[in-house]
Amino acid sequence: MKRSSLIAxxxxxxxxxxxxxxxxxxxxQQQSPPQQQMQQQNFSDADLKSYAAAAGQxxxxxxxxxxxxxxxxxxxxxxxxxAEATQKMVQAIEQQGLSVEQYNQITxxxxxxxxxxxxVTEYMK
Numbered sequence: 745m746k747r748s749s750l751i752a753x754x755x756x757x758x759x760x761x762x763x764x765x766x767x768x769x770x771x772x773q774q775q776s777p778p779q780q781q782m783q784q785q786n787f788s789d790a791d792l793k794s795y796a797a798a799a800g801q802x803x804x805x806x807x808x809x810x811x812x813x814x815x816x817x818x819x820x821x822x823x824x825x826x827a828e829a830t831q832k833m834v835q836a837i838e839q840q841g842l843s844v845e846q847y848n849q850i851t852x853x854x855x856x857x858x859x860x861x862x863x864v865t866e867y868m869k
Contacts, residue, residue, distance in 0.1 A: 791842070795840070795842060798847055801833075802836055813829070
């Protein structure tokens with residue numbers, strides 16, 4: 745998967761699709777593996793702990809940048825803020841030892857598998 749696609753998915757995940765144009769959201773949905781396949785994927789506790797730490801950081805970055813993005817006076821300023829936030833999100837994920845692809849895979853599983861979601865919630869405490 746191209747890095748730009750991965751970055752778009754991270755940004756969409758972090759901001760609940762609030763930052764992404766409709767076309768990017770559609771691309772993300774098309775790239776999502778079937779639920780059945782996602783539920784079969786097992787992640788180690790270390791991966792889930794890393795994910796929990798990264799997800800907390802990604803959410804904080806999203807919270808920090810959302811006002812700046814929403815109040816941008818030009819589309820260019822908005823895009824620059826999005827790009828900066830996305831770069832920081834990618835760095836946060838990679839600093840936790842995950843690739844963006846792994847992060848997005850775990851995010852997909854967390855959304856459909858209550859057991860995995862519960863583990864991540866525990867690790868976030």
